Amino acid sequence: MSPAPTAHVESVDFVMLYIVAISVILLIGITVTMIYFVFKFNRKKGHQPVDIHGNLLLEVVWIVIPTLLVLSMFYFGYTSYREYRIKPDNPLVVDVTARMWQFTFKYGNGKMTDTLYVPVNTAIDLEMKSMDVNHCLYIPAFRIKEDIIYGQTHHLYFTPKEVGDYDIACAEYCGLNHAKMYTKVKVINDDQFTKWYGGNWQPVKTEIPKE
Amino acid sequence: MANGTIAMTDLPVPKAEKSFFEQSTNKHSGILSWLLTTDHKRIGLMYMFGIISFFLVGAIIGLLMRLELLSPGGKIFSAQTYNSLFTLHGVIMIFLFIIPGIPAIFGNFFLPIQIGARDVAFPRLNLLSWYVYIVGAILALTSLFLPGGPIDTGWTFYIPYSVRSGSNVSLAIFAAFILGFSSILTGINFVTTTHRLRAPGMSFFKMPLFVWATYATAWIQIIATPVIAITILLVIIERAFGVGIFDPALGGDPVLYQHMFWIYSHPAVYIMILPAMGVVSEIIPTFARRTIFGYKQIAYSSLAIAFIGYLVWGHHMFSSGQSDTSNWIFSLLTFLVALPSGVKIFNWVATMYKGSIDPQPPFLWVMSFIVLFSIGGLTGLVLGALATDIHLTDTYFVVAHFHYVMFGGTGTIFIAAFHYWFPKMFGKMYNLKFAKIAVVTYFIGFNMLYFPKFIMGYLGMPRRYYDYLPMYTPYQRISTYGSWILVSTLFFIVGYFIHAYFRGKKATSNPWGGVTLEWHIPSPPPVENFKVIPVITHDPYDFSQLKEMKDE
Ligand code: HEM
Ligand SMILES: [Cu+2]
Ligand SMILES: [Cu+2]
Numbered sequence: 001m002s003p004a005p006t007a008h009v010e011s012v013d014f015v016m017l018y019i020v021a022i023s024v025i026l027l028i029g030i031t032v033t034m035i036y037f038v039f040k041f042n043r044k045k046g047h048q049p050v051d052i053h054g055n056l057l058l059e060v061v062w063i064v065i066p067t068l069l070v071l072s073m074f075y076f077g078y079t080s081y082r083e084y085r086i087k088p089d090n091p092l093v094v095d096v097t098a099r100m101w102q103f104t105f106k107y108g109n110g111k112m113t114d115t116l117y118v119p120v121n122t123a124i125d126l127e128m129k130s131m132d133v134n135h136c137l138y139i140p141a142f143r144i145k146e147d148i149i150y151g152q153t154h155h156l157y158f159t160p161k162e163v164g165d166y167d168i169a170c171a172e173y174c175g176l177n178h179a180k181m182y183t184k185v186k187v188i189n190d191d192q193f194t195k196w197y198g199g200n201w202q203p204v205k206t207e208i209p210k211e
Numbered sequence: 212m213a214n215g216t217i218a219m220t221d222l223p224v225p226k227a228e229k230s231f232f233e234q235s236t237n238k239h240s241g242i243l244s245w246l247l248t249t250d251h252k253r254i255g256l257m258y259m260f261g262i263i264s265f266f267l268v269g270a271i272i273g274l275l276m277r278l279e280l281l282s283p284g285g286k287i288f289s290a291q292t293y294n295s296l297f298t299l300h301g302v303i304m305i306f307l308f309i310i311p312g313i314p315a316i317f318g319n320f321f322l323p324i325q326i327g328a329r330d331v332a333f334p335r336l337n338l339l340s341w342y343v344y345i346v347g348a349i350l351a352l353t354s355l356f357l358p359g360g361p362i363d364t365g366w367t368f369y370i371p372y373s374v375r376s377g378s379n380v381s382l383a384i385f386a387a388f389i390l391g392f393s394s395i396l397t398g399i400n401f402v403t404t405t406h407r408l409r410a411p412g413m414s415f416f417k418m419p420l421f422v423w424a425t426y427a428t429a430w431i432q433i434i435a436t437p438v439i440a441i442t443i444l445l446v447i448i449e450r451a452f453g454v455g456i457f458d459p460a461l462g463g464d465p466v467l468y469q470h471m472f473w474i475y476s477h478p479a480v481y482i483m484i485l486p487a488m489g490v491v492s493e494i495i496p497t498f499a500r501r502t503i504f505g506y507k508q509i510a511y512s513s514l515a516i517a518f519i520g521y522l523v524w525g526h527h528m529f530s531s532g533q534s535d536t537s538n539w540i541f542s543l544l545t546f547l548v549a550l551p552s553g554v555k556i557f558n559w560v561a562t563m564y565k566g567s568i569d570p571q572p573p574f575l576w577v578m579s580f581i582v583l584f585s586i587g588g589l590t591g592l593v594l595g596a597l598a599t600d601i602h603l604t605d606t607y608f609v610v611a612h613f614h615y616v617m618f619g620g621t622g623t624i625f626i627a628a629f630h631y632w633f634p635k636m637f638g639k640m641y642n643l644k645f646a647k648i649a650v651v652t653y654f655i656g657f658n659m660l661y662f663p664k665f666i667m668g669y670l671g672m673p674r675r676y677y678d679y680l681p682m683y684t685p686y687q688r689i690s691t692y693g694s695w696i697l698v699s700t701l702f703f704i705v706g707y708f709i710h711a712y713f714r715g716k717k718a719t720s721n722p723w724g725g726v727t728l729e730w731h732i733p734s735p736p737p738v739e740n741f742k743v744i745p746v747i748t749h750d751p752y753d754f755s756q757l758k759e760m761k762d763e
Contacts, residue, residue: 015598016669023589030560031582037563038570038578041499049501049567049754059505062557063550070546070592077596078539084598085535133372134465136530136605140671143602147531149466150371151459154532167680171605171673173365175372176290179676 005141005162005187011080012143019073084144088123088157092201096128098135098148101177103168109199116185119193119201120163126156136172139185145171160187230638230735249334250738254341255319256636261344262316265307267705270698272300277660277694280687285678293677294363295378299355301366302383306390307348309621310479313486314397314432315344317628318425320636322401324729324736325419327410327745332403340396347390354382365675367476370457370468374450381447388443391436394482398432401425410728412747419727419751420509424489427513431478431485431520439475442468469531473524481520483617485513487624488555491577494631495559497725498574499566502752505558512551519548529600538597545595552588556581571723572646576627579654583619587612590665608668611661619657626653626704633708634718638735641711645703652700659693726756 004010041047094116095106106112118124128137130150137156138145146156170181194201231252235244245253276296279287288296323331331337355361362383364373373380405426409418418426445456446468455461457468488509496503503509525533525541533541559581568574590612594600603609634640663686664672672683679687721730726749732740749756 012598012602015596016593019589019593019596019599023592027582027585027589030556030585034560034563034578034581037560037566038568041563041566041568043500043567043569047567049499050565051502051754052504052561052565053502054505054508058561059508059554063554066550066553067547070549070595073592073596074543074546077598077600078542080598081538081601082535084601133375134369138605138671138673140602140606143598145530145601145605149532151465152532167671169671169673173369173372173675175363175376176294178294179285179290179673179678182680 003162005164005166006143006158006160008080008084008158009141009143011083015073015076015080018076022069022073084157086157087155088125088159091123091125091157092118093125093127094118096126096137096148097131098128098137098170099131100133100175101170101181103135103137103170103181103183107197108201109197111197115183116168117193117196118160118185118187119190120160120187122190123157123159128154128156133174134172135170135174135181138169138171139166140169141166147172160185163187163189228733228737230733231738232735234738236738247338249330249338251319251323251331251334251337252636252736252738254337255316257341258311258315258319258344261348262308262312263705265303265348266312267701269300269303269308270701272296272303274694274698276300277691279677280679281691282687283679283681283684288677290677291360291363294365294675295361297675298362298365302351302362302387304617305366305479306387307351309483309617309625310394311344311390311397312483312621312625313490313628314401314425314428314482315341317421317490317632318397318401318428318486321632321729322422322425323404323408324732324740325422325727326405326408326413327728327741327747328404328408329739329741329744331400332407333400336396337400340393340400343389343393343396347386347388347393350389351383351386354379354386357382367472368446369472370446370449370463370465371460373446374458381450384443384446388440391440391443394432395436398429398436401429402433405429410744410747416507416510417747417749417751418510420492420503420506420513421486421489421727423510424485424492424513427517428482428485431482431517435475435478435482435521438471439479442471442475445471466528466531466533469528470524473527474521477524477527478517478520480616481516483621484552485516487580487621488513488552490624490628490631491559491580493725493727494573494577494627495562496752496754497631497723498571499563499568500724500754500757501562501566502750502754503558504561504564506750506752509555509558512555515551516548519544519551523548526595526600529597530604542595542597542600546592549588549591549595556585556588572643572650573627573631573723575647575650576623576630579650580620580623580627583615583623583654583657587615587617587619590615603668605674606668607664607672607674610674611664611668614661614664619661623653629704629708631723632729633711634722635720635729635734635736637712637715638718638733639711639715640718640722641715642707645707649700649704649707652696652703656693656696656698656700660690660697661693663687663690663693721760724754724757726754726760727751731760 097104105116128148130148134149136145136147142158146154148154164187166185168183168185236250237247357379359379362380363378364376448454449456455463457463457465523545525537526545529538667683667686718734720734
């Protein structure tokens with residue numbers, strides 16, 4: 001596996017792993033218990049069924065433990081989400097225009113492209129608007145997306161820490177060629193970016209915590 | 212004596228007693244005796260024909276979509292065709308199959324019988340609601356063939372696209388509007404029937420859990436459906452007269468639309484699942500031959516789900532720029548509303564403990580349900596958590612999740628209910644060996660079809676795409692192969708039921724050893740259900756009656 005392209009990816013994958021691990025345990029527990037009962041209490045064995053109407057202790061246990069589990073899932077999901085929603089200080093702002101069926105990126109110096117170029121280790125703020133219907137800018141490798149509701153301005157923040165090309169897709173159905181709204185975000189070195197940008201873009205370094 | 216007087220009146224079933232198939236409730240015979248009937252059982256069967264036909268049509272459309280996705284490149288259909296296909300598939304499956312499904316067929320047929328009534332409270336209203344369903348369905352079909360072409364907005368009809376689309380949006384959503392009324396009328400009928408027509412001795416806590424579930428569902432149908440009706444009317448007004456309600460270009464608010472849509476459509480998820488849960492609570496005790504574990508807990512949790520279910524609609528909108536505060540509140544509530552459903556699963560499994568289990572086909576279908584529905588519910592937790600939802604919403608992960616819940620949950624139980632009640636409804640028994648084979652191929656096909664979608668979703672495959680990046684090809688392949696197994700199984704099932712209807716062995720009045728009231732009367736039941744209204748003395752799942760019933 002290549003290293004996570006943003007810090008947020010690690011935290012989303014942790015939440016995913018946490019919930020899926022608990023889920024797999026529960027699923028196996030339920031399935032195995034059920035199959036075991038079907039064999040153990042099979043009619044062929046001929047024991048008398050026992051009417052058990054309930055068991056207070058058991059019922060309290062199986063409501064309290066799942067409650068605690070889901071609260072912890074909620075908590076991890078929320079904290080990871082919070083940190084992703086915080087607007088970074090001095091980000092590089094890129095204007096994004098979504099239209100049927102294309103994204104356009106516009107930089108501070110007026111440069112326009114249909115592929116998103118960003119410098120590595122710099123906080124990015126995508127300021128997104130739509131020209132027609134709702135779209136949604138989705139970067140699967142970064143585990144983030146935000147709808148672009150027509151008539152509103154939406155923001156998406158991320159700080160790439162690995163150089164590379166990553167897919168951008170549209171994730172809100174927008175008509176005929178919704179499936180073709182793919183483009184890329186190209187994360188490149190400062191030097192390359194300066195050259196591509198054709199001038200000073202005032203890099204603002206954010207501290208990337210070491211893992 | 213089982214359940215008071217009933218055993219006595221039921222005792223010597225005279226050969227001459229006519230079933231509801233043979234005796235018309237009006238002066239007509241032949242087709243008019245059906246089209247003008249007020250018998251809840253006949254109406255249930257008329258719904259059955261409509262609903263199963265649409266289910267099969269929807270399934271074939273699903274099959275076609277999967278065919279397109281067999282390999283990348285969009286080779287079979289145009290993008291426009293694919294977009295209409297998934298919209299039609301969604302609309303048919305939701306509005307014509309899964310929402311009416313269990314209540315309209317099995318609720319109509321068995322709710323009155325299970326509470327010891329001769330019919331629903333408003334038999335003519337019941338017939339009307341069937342006609343409203345048919346009119347809605349015809350309108351939906353008409354919209355396919357008028358100029359403009361089939362609707363292509365997705366079943367969620369999101370604004371502004373649904374105002375801009377040139378396809379027949381207005382007529383198609385008007386059809387959904389009409390179908391809503393059918394749902395409301397059925398709801399009113401069931402609530403009234405449950406309150407007014409219970410047999411003497413049948414207190415609320417002596418009602419079978421299927422009645423509880425259908426009753427709770429009926430409330431949601433009455434309370435939530437008007438919201439979608441209003442929303443649809445507003446969209447039609449917006450499209451027809453250019454009044455700015457939802458479209459920002461006219462000064463409207465598209466997020467308002469999303470709120471209104473989900474204020475109905477989230478509770479609608481419970482309209483889909485609660486009746487299925489009710490059926491499960493019938494089948495497990497019958498085949499385990501012991502009482503249900505935690506009767507009251509299950510009954511109350513149906514009501515709890517019905518009412519708390521109104522408060523979580525915002526979890527469909529985590530990525531739509533809703534405030535962070537709304538997001539965390541909706542996320543928290545979503546986790547809490549998941550609990551009663553989870554607890555029901557524990558109750559069902561606990562009901563197998565110390566039972567005397569005879570795993571006949573209906574029970575096997577329920578076992579398959581428990582696994583598939585658990586997967587659906589547990590992956591719902593992944594989507595309830597904010598960080599993961601942002602990544603996975605509007606991807607195949609969601610597509611997999613809701614098929615596991617709606618199809619693996621409700622759809623599986625829809626099939627289970629037929630296996631359970633078919634002998635009662637038609638007086639014939641189907642081939643049990645075929646049914647056991649079908650459970651297995653269904654389970655395999657289902658997981659092949661949908662499990663790869665979880666993985667694709669996590670890898671970033673968005674939904675509603677007619678084409679995809681080559682990296683997804685292996686998963687898409689498996690999924691398409693699964694659809695072949697699954698859909699053939701569906702036709703196999705329909706086939707052996709039709710065969711059973713014409714050629715099957717005669718079924719006895721109680722082939723599984725059930726004790727709720729429908730098993731006390733002949734198969735198929737007579738028009739009046741009960742000659743004398745029974746007096747209820749037993750709890751619903753009291754199998755000590757079984758001995759007395761055998762002597763009946
Ligand atoms: C019988 C086999 C079925 C197959 C092969 C199938 C397949 C599919 C496929 C391929 C999609 C489109 C995914 C996408 O491109 O985003 C889809 C969407 C959908 N399916 Fe199914 N499905 C089946 C049964 C069902 C059932 C039983 C239900 C409901 C109870 C259902 C409800 C839906 C809904 C609501 C959508 C979303 C439509 C939309 O995006 O607007 N499907 N299905
Ligand atoms: Cu799009
Ligand atoms: Cu919902």
